[in-house]
Each structure stands twice: as structure tokens, then as C-alpha cells.
Amino acid sequence: MDGSRHWPSASDAGWTLPDADVMEGSRGCPWPSGLPKPFVPGERTERRDATEHRRRILEVARRLFAERGVDAVSMHQIAMAAGIGQGTLYRRYAHKGELCMDLLSERHQQFVEEIATQYAATATSPALERLDGVLAHFVAFLEEQGALLGPVAVIDKRDWQCNEADNFRRFSFQHAPFYLWMHELFAGLFAEAVRQGELPPLDIDFTTDAVLATLHPMFYRLQRQERGFSPERILQGLRRLFIDGVKTVHGATELAEANEKATV
Secondary structure (H helix, E strand, C coil), rough: CCCCCCCEEEECCCCEEECCCCEECCCCEEEECCCCCEEECCCCCCCCCHHHHHEEEEHHHHHHHHHHHCCCHHHHHHHHHHHHCHHHHHHHHHHHHHHHHHHHHEEEEEEHHHHHHHHCCCCCCCHHHHHHHHHHHHHHHHHHHHHHHHHHHHHHHCCCCCCCCHHHHCHHHCCCCHHHHHHHHHHHHHHHHHHHHCCCCCHHHHHHHHHHHHHHHHHHHHHHHCCCHHHHHHHHHHHHHHHHHHHHHHHHHHHHHHHHHHCC
């Protein structure tokens, strides 16, 4: 079963695909075959002074977060350091979670380019081997961005208690363009593994959802901060579940078929 239902793409979420027929990475290389095309946010329509304020706010926030830690920096401190009024800051970002989302969106685009570089370097490798590389890269990304993910994770937790009209709804991790892009990426790798005979037929949508559920920022923070798991332990667990585990199922199926033939 390959999961034939339509899953929303990043374009459905309001991101647009560049018009170029051949995508070019940051180093001028063609976009790797089989890798979902990167989606970029639609251009902001804002005044020049608003754009300058946003850039200044993000620059200052990035510096203060690096110096003191995200939790130790208040919105008031960011406004003071940026040389703007608190009203100006709050018109742009209602709370620190929104600001962190903007910082993360920049890092997401870099992550996509890094995956493209990795894809190009492993173009002839088995799909499960490339899946392993993506998992390792994603865990490293979550670890690197852990501090910024804190306020965002709190927003997403509140989202569960809000109705569709609530403003927090737009921050749902599962509806973020980056999540949708990752869903396309993992689903494509699982589908390729099935086509190449590395895996038996499986429910690709369910398996992809399961992978991304374990990579949810809130779940990662739970395992790191409350369970005390190391990034290496988390990665090994992911490998056991979604690489060794599915390969074991495949191997068990082949063994059963071989035993059946031997008894005929």
C-alpha cells in the first residue's frame, strides 16, 4: 500500500516555486533529481522602514540570543537594543515565539540547500542510505536550533487548545511549509526504497507521518531535556525504527517465503 491520498504540498500552504526550469543551488549546481523543489515564502509587501525594522530586530535578537540564551532575553530588551519602541516591536511580532519563527525560517532555507548538496553527493546511493543521512542531518539541525524551538514548541502546544479562527493556528508545525517539504522528502525516499526493492510495499504516508512525529520539536525537547537522551541516542533510535526496523520486516518476509518454498 503506497498511500495514494493527496498530502498538502508547500505550495498549498502559500509558498511559491521559483519559475526556473532547472533549480540552481547556492553553488550553481542543478537541483538534484528526486529531491522536492524548494519553496520560498511569497515576497512581503511592506514599507521600506518596516523592512529595515524587521532586519534590525532579527539581527539584534540573533545576537542577544547567542550571548544570553533565548529564555533569558525579553522582548523589552530586544526593543531597547534595536533602538525601537516596544510598540513597533509588538506590531511586528506579537511575542517571542513569532520572532523565533522568523529566525527559523531563514535557517530552514539553509537546511534545504544542505540537503540538496547531500543528495547530489549521494545520487547513486541506495534510498535507505540517503534516508539515514537525512535523519542524521535533521537531528543535528534540531540540536543546533534547540533554543529557538522552545518558544515555537510552546506556541504549537497552545494550538491544540485553540479553534480554527485563533491566530495561533497558523503556527501549527504540521501545517508549516518546511514540514510539508520534509514530508515530500521522506515520502519520496520511502517510495524509492520500495521501487528499488530495498523495502516491501508499505503505507508510505503513515510511515512518513510517524518519522516526522518523532522529529517534532516538542518531542525532541522532551527527549533531550526531560528524558536526558543524547542526540546520538535519539538518532540511533530513529535508525532502529525507520531503517533497521523496516529492513528487518523485509528480511522476515523473504525468510518466510524461502521457508515456504523449501517445504513444497
